[in-house]
Amino acid sequence: MEPLTDLVTRARAGDLDAYGRLVEATQTLAYAVALGVVRDAALAEDVAQEAYLRAFRRLANLDEPAAFAGWLRRIVITVALNMRRARRRTLLRLDDVPEVPVLDEEETSWSELQRQRLAGALLTLTSDERRLCDRRYHGQWSIARLARDAGIDEAAMRKRLQRVRDKLRKEMEVAEQRGVGPTGLSRDFPAKVIELLARPELTDLPENPVGRILEALRGVYADCREVSVPEVVDFAEARKTIGDEALYLDPIELQRIDDNRILRYDLTLPLLLTVRYEGEPLRIWTAGKAYRRCPVDATHLDAFHQAEVLYVDDRSRLDPWRITGRVVQSIDRLLPGRAVKIVPTEYPMCRQAWELEVEDAGRWSEVLAWGVFTDKIVRHIGADPAVHAAVGVGCGLERLAMLRYGIDDIRKIEAARVA
Numbered sequence: 001m002e003p004l005t006d007l008v009t010r011a012r013a014g015d016l017d018a019y020g021r022l023v024e025a026t027q028t029l030a031y032a033v034a035l036g037v038v039r040d041a042a043l044a045e046d047v048a049q050e051a052y053l054r055a056f057r058r059l060a061n062l063d064e065p066a067a068f069a070g071w072l073r074r075i076v077i078t079v080a081l082n083m084r085r086a087r088r089r090t091l092l093r094l095d096d097v098p099e100v101p102v103l104d105e106e107e108t109s110w111s112e113l114q115r116q117r118l119a120g121a122l123l124t125l126t127s128d129e130r131r132l133c134d135r136r137y138h139g140q141w142s143i144a145r146l147a148r149d150a151g152i153d154e155a156a157m158r159k160r161l162q163r164v165r166d167k168l169r170k171e172m173e174v175a176e177q178r179g180v181g182p183t184g185l186s187r188d189f190p191a192k193v194i195e196l197l198a199r200p201e202l203t204d205l206p207e208n209p210v211g212r213i214l215e216a217l218r219g220v221y222a223d224c225r226e227v228s229v230p231e232v233v234d235f236a237e238a239r240k241t242i243g244d245e246a247l248y249l250d251p252i253e254l255q256r257i258d259d260n261r262i263l264r265y266d267l268t269l270p271l272l273l274t275v276r277y278e279g280e281p282l283r284i285w286t287a288g289k290a291y292r293r294c295p296v297d298a299t300h301l302d303a304f305h306q307a308e309v310l311y312v313d314d315r316s317r318l319d320p321w322r323i324t325g326r327v328v329q330s331i332d333r334l335l336p337g338r339a340v341k342i343v344p345t346e347y348p349m350c351r352q353a354w355e356l357e358v359e360d361a362g363r364w365s366e367v368l369a370w371g372v373f374t375d376k377i378v379r380h381i382g383a384d385p386a387v388h389a390a391v392g393v394g395c396g397l398e399r400l401a402m403l404r405y406g407i408d409d410i411r412k413i414e415a416a417r418v419a
Contacts, residue, residue: 008065011056019059023052026069030076037080037140047083051076077140081417116191119198121171123189127228129164131204136161139205193257196291196303197231200414202397203287203305207417209401210305213334214287217395220330221309224285229270231289236260238273242380245348255291255302263291267308268349268392275310277383282312287397298409305397312383312390320352320372323391327356327370330395334404345369349377350392360403367403368395 004025010018027048034047055075062071122130135141141149147157189197202210235254238246246269247254255263264270267286275284287307294300311318324342331340339359347353353371357364370393375385383390398410407413 004068005065008059008062008068012059012062012065019056022068026072029069030072033073033076034080037077038084043083044080047076047080050083051079054079074142081140084417116195117172118168120194121168122198123194124171125164125167129167131201132161132164134200134204138200139207189257193255193263196255196263196289199289199303201288201305202414203307209405209407209413209416209418210397212418213397213400213404214305214307216334217307217330220326220333221285224283224309227271227275227284227286229264229267229274229286229288231264231270231291232257233262233264233270233273234260235262238269242269242272242349242377245374245376248348249292253292253294255293265292266290266394267306268394271308271310271392272349272377272381275312275381277312277381277388281314281317282310285309296411298411301398301410304410307395307397309393310390311392312378312381312388314387315389318389318391320389320391323370323393324354327368327393331356331358331367334400338403345371347371349373351375358403365399365403366396367399368393370394 004022007018007022007025011022030048030051031044034044034051035041038044038047051072055072058075062068122133125133132146135149136146143154143157143161146161147154150157150160152160202208203214205211206215235246236259249265254265257263267288267290271284271286275282285308288305289303290306291303294302296302311323328340331338335358341357341359341364343355343357345353345355347369350371351374353369355366355369357366370391373390373392378385378388378390381390398413401407401413401416402410405416405418407416
């Protein structure tokens, strides 16, 4: 077989035989990339065929013949995504979830141990590096899009991605040389905890239903400042400072790291442990994954996404009913025209609380809750309950996404895309 660069040069000059040989030399790669996106053998063949037709028509636009393989791969991914989007979201298979990142074109399959080691290696990345990986490999962002988002040129973005890949490889190689499993990669975290933490943050992917829901909520709570809260919570310390009110679910549902530490089971607890009132009104929000031990089914995940809003201000300026109006406004923006009902409920950390349910095909689904925190919680965050009040709002992003986009199984959301 002639070198690819020679075949590309001849094909650009109109040599159909050379292009046929080019197809023959790269069809395994094209099919593997397509299959990784659409997860259907027959559809992957259609994707590859359409990609080669597009590539032939655009061959004159390829500046460097040596870049053909990567250029073709991007075309395959684009075609595959378009074909997958054309299928109804509710027809996604439950195994239609992207593979772990492919660090090189040759790395198209992974053993289970390699997957575990990669998950552990991902935890060594910074938050910016993790976001870059999630968007490139899970969100399938192009180099051009990543570069525009970061405000740098494409060459710099390629170098940045290469540094991240090198870092992941080094972590995996060190683990392999030591003969350790994933628990040796991230301090003393159990393998299940590492796997959960390594799952992508769908809130960072605006084309994912969860990311799109969060974008809409940002518009409703535009006056709130975004903060980050830890995923690991010292639960023993939380019970000392907040008390038994720190837990409102069955302890068996906690994802434990050890006797003291847990993965956050919601965003309320880490937010209250992190934030302090310092004399100025607080209007803050945070979003990300939460973790619970539960059977995974059509309506439950062991790692899911939430958004949490917290208001702290003088009682005279913080009206819970105005916040109720904003809650209803958020639902009207996300699910216009849907019937809703507000149901009083109880939370250990709240003196008053409500749930909002949305009607869907004759059934009611709870999508968010909000409440006025007790004096004890107000005091805990550094405010004076005689003067100040605190109100929190918590939203389940997957549940909202299911209702807005007609997704019939919560397990399909990770692989879904919206235009």
